[in-house]
Amino acid sequence: MGESDYKQSSEKGRLTRQVRAFFSPIPALGWLLGIVCAVLIEYQWGDALAVALYLPKVPPLFGATLVLKKPLLFPWALLFVSLVYLLPICLIGRLTAGPANRMAAALGRMPTSVSVILHLLLLYVALHIWTEASDYRLQVAKLIMIAVMLTLSLNVINGYMGEFSCSHPGFMALGAYVASVFSLVLFKEDRLFGLPLLPEAWGPYCFPLALFAGGVAAALGALIVAIPSFRTRGDYLAIISLAFMFIVKSAIENINVIGGPRGLGGQPHWSTLPAVFGGMALCIWIINNFVRSTLGKALNAVRDNEIAAEAMTVNTRRTKMVAFMFGAFWAGVAGGFYAHEVRHVTPGGFGIQMLAEVLAMVYFGGLNSVVGSIVGAVSISFLSEILKPLLLYKWIVIPLILILVMIFRPTGLIAFRDFDLRRIVGPRR
Amino acid sequence: MSGLGEKQMPLLQVDDMTHYFGGLRAVSDYRLSIGPGEIRGLIGPNGAGKTTIFNLITGIHTPTRGSIRLENRNLVGLRPHQIAARGLGRTFQNMLLWRHMTVLEHVKLAHYAQLQYGLAGAFFGSPQCRAEEERVEENSHRLLETFDVARHAHQMVTQLPYGVQRRVEMARAMATRPKILFLDEPTAGMTPEELVQMIAIIRKIHHEFKVAILLIEHRLKFVMDLCQRIQTLVFGEVIAEGTPAEIKNNPQVIEAYLGKEEVA
Numbered sequence: 001m002g003e004s005d006y007k008q009s010s011e012k013g014r015l016t017r018q019v020r021a022f023f024s025p026i027p028a029l030g031w032l033l034g035i036v037c038a039v040l041i042e043y044q045w046g047d048a049l050a051v052a053l054y055l056p057k058v059p060p061l062f063g064a065t066l067v068l069k070k071p072l073l074f075p076w077a078l079l080f081v082s083l084v085y086l087l088p089i090c091l092i093g094r095l096t097a098g099p100a101n102r103m104a105a106a107l108g109r110m111p112t113s114v115s116v117i118l119h120l121l122l123l124y125v126a127l128h129i130w131t132e133a134s135d136y137r138l139q140v141a142k143l144i145m146i147a148v149m150l151t152l153s154l155n156v157i158n159g160y161m162g163e164f165s166c167s168h169p170g171f172m173a174l175g176a177y178v179a180s181v182f183s184l185v186l187f188k189e190d191r192l193f194g195l196p197l198l199p200e201a202w203g204p205y206c207f208p209l210a211l212f213a214g215g216v217a218a219a220l221g222a223l224i225v226a227i228p229s230f231r232t233r234g235d236y237l238a239i240i241s242l243a244f245m246f247i248v249k250s251a252i253e254n255i256n257v258i259g260g261p262r263g264l265g266g267q268p269h270w271s272t273l274p275a276v277f278g279g280m281a282l283c284i285w286i287i288n289n290f291v292r293s294t295l296g297k298a299l300n301a302v303r304d305n306e307i308a309a310e311a312m313t314v315n316t317r318r319t320k321m322v323a324f325m326f327g328a329f330w331a332g333v334a335g336g337f338y339a340h341e342v343r344h345v346t347p348g349g350f351g352i353q354m355l356a357e358v359l360a361m362v363y364f365g366g367l368n369s370v371v372g373s374i375v376g377a378v379s380i381s382f383l384s385e386i387l388k389p390l391l392l393y394k395w396i397v398i399p400l401i402l403i404l405v406m407i408f409r410p411t412g413l414i415a416f417r418d419f420d421l422r423r424i425v426g427p428r429r
Numbered sequence: 430m431s432g433l434g435e436k437q438m439p440l441l442q443v444d445d446m447t448h449y450f451g452g453l454r455a456v457s458d459y460r461l462s463i464g465p466g467e468i469r470g471l472i473g474p475n476g477a478g479k480t481t482i483f484n485l486i487t488g489i490h491t492p493t494r495g496s497i498r499l500e501n502r503n504l505v506g507l508r509p510h511q512i513a514a515r516g517l518g519r520t521f522q523n524m525l526l527w528r529h530m531t532v533l534e535h536v537k538l539a540h541y542a543q544l545q546y547g548l549a550g551a552f553f554g555s556p557q558c559r560a561e562e563e564r565v566e567e568n569s570h571r572l573l574e575t576f577d578v579a580r581h582a583h584q585m586v587t588q589l590p591y592g593v594q595r596r597v598e599m600a601r602a603m604a605t606r607p608k609i610l611f612l613d614e615p616t617a618g619m620t621p622e623e624l625v626q627m628i629a630i631i632r633k634i635h636h637e638f639k640v641a642i643l644l645i646e647h648r649l650k651f652v653m654d655l656c657q658r659i660q661t662l663v664f665g666e667v668i669a670e671g672t673p674a675e676i677k678n679n680p681q682v683i684e685a686y687l688g689k690e691e692v693a
Binding site: 293295296300303309310316322368 | 513553
């Protein structure tokens with residue numbers, strides 16, 4: 001019996017090895033080519049295929065929502081996803097592996113930035129075509145990218161520096177409101193602020209400025225949380241930062257100029273797909289650079305042992321302040337994008353529920369990990385989107401998944417993994 | 430032995446340092462004067478205040494009164510990282526390594542105060558930042574070679590045997606470029622073979638880096654072998670100071686310290 005078990009497991013091992021050997025020569029470039037082809041196929045023949053497969057329309061999120069509503073459609077949705085996505089991506093990826101590898105190698109001889117920009121462009125093209133299908137898809141994609149920024153920025157504080165900060169929704173609210181006020185006062189006629197000060201056509205050019213202002217406001221807010229962090233750690237800091245979140249929320253509720261509890265609306269719709277994509281790429285790049293540098297490793301030393309860090313010449317106070325302000329800055333930028341996408345923000349929206357969601361993304365994806373943050377943000381946002389038909393039960397399913405992750409992988413799915421850009425864009429073997 | 434007239438300026442000069450923990454006087458009127466390149470020992474029974482003296486000089490605690498000067502510059506009131514950057518390196522009794530960092534990262538991070546790039550450089554990966562990271566990495570590899578831990582460079586410290594961890598900690602301390610190195614019980618919990626290795630390493634550090642060393646130790650033979658002068662501390666007070674031979678024969682020391690050991 002033991003022997004047959006062993007045989008079975010080795011059989012299984014051989015299968016996974018074969019699958020791995022089949023896919024391992026595909027470089028990032030090959031995968032991207034496959035994805036672009038897949039979205040093109042869907043763009044061209046998606047509607048016809050959906051009709052042929054008895055689906056009401058092209059399933060917006062890989063058919064998951066549809067299947068939850070009408071389980072009987074499962075085989076057809078699966079067939080659709082396989083035909084449109086899985087098969088083309090795998091086949092084209094594998095078939096073009098040779099040329100793609102040669103191209104990646106050729107790009108590798110140029111500065112890394114050239115190769116990275118090309119990859120990003122391909123990814124953007126895929127995303128652009130994919131989101132052409134419906135406005136719903138477009139908004140989901142943008143919100144997921146904003147969630148990636150938010151998760152990554154929280155991971156800097158909670159993962160890399162190991163402080164348990166609960167004030168992230170507060171930082172995001174600061175960013176959202178300051179960026180909104182900036183663009184409303186300057187560029188848009190509004191019932192709260194009256195006529196714009198500058199011509200509206202200039203607006204989109206100044207959007208980065210609005211986001212920056214939002215980020216700076218959040219970073220200044222972070223100073224208030226950073227100062228107690230010099231003296232307390234762990235639970236106490238968690239409580240202080242939670243208090244900060246509520247202070248921001250009730251402060252906004254009590255300022256009538258910006259709408260009070262009713263919220264602030266009418267922001268110009270500047271969070272376009274390229275803007276959000278560019279913002280996210282910049283955010284990932286900068287945070288990844290920082291946490292890989294020796295200056296950024298100081299965060300880990302502060303987390304693992306502060307006294308030793310000080311004795312090894314690390315300025316721990318500066319390090320903590322930088323981490324808090326840096327994390328908050330990106331949360332503020334994410335808030336700015338969010339406000340210009342949903343175009344109506346209320347203070348109530350930046351509360352405990354949002355905190356729970358972003359914490360879930362960080363801990364699900366993995367602490368101290370850029371890759372994990374992206375995986376966590378994408379999967380939790382995606383899950384919470386496709387589970388919408390379950391209504392309230394959504395908030396039973398997602399925590400259950402979290403509990404399972406904590407049991408089997410206490411540090412999250414992919415902990416302790418940064419990007420090595422050169423390796424990602426490079427050829428395989 | 431040394432002439433009174435041509436006494437050279439001490440590297441580290443501690444005068445009348447006294448410290449209270451609440452009502453308890455942990456250290457009283459402590460004096461120390463170490464010249465460049467000296468090796469000093471600090472011995473004494475448990476609870477005598479040896480580690481407290483280390484913590485006072487390295488800035489983890491601020492002394493109630495007294496003066497501490499490194500190369501004639503005041504250290505009292507500075508934060509520990511400033512003191513470390515001035516050239517006062519140390520190791521810890523229980524090592525205090527960083528659990529989730531590799532050996533190489535430990536040594537690289539100890540270059541923190543020497544980094545020649547700012548936050549903006551780190552955010553955008555500026556050419557200066559990249560050049561600096563390369564220099565630090567090269568230097569770190571050299572240190573790892575010196576301490577014979579180069580083959581563990583990419584391992585997490587928690588996976589390493591105790592003796593190797595001790596050497597990693599020494600390499601990390603040396604990366605801060607100290608002029609004087611404080612070693613807090615570097616042989617605690619070591620096997621006899623590791624002990625012999627440690628003596629060789631300390632001699633090597635002393636020889637190669639021309640660094641002054643102050644050593645806290647329990648194993649008397651170890652201290653006697655290495656140190657040129659030894660202080661004996663009991664209840665926060667220095668009861669004897671001198672060469673190893675003088676300390677060995679000092680009746681007070683024998684009574685307070687060696688005597689107990691012989692009974693046990």
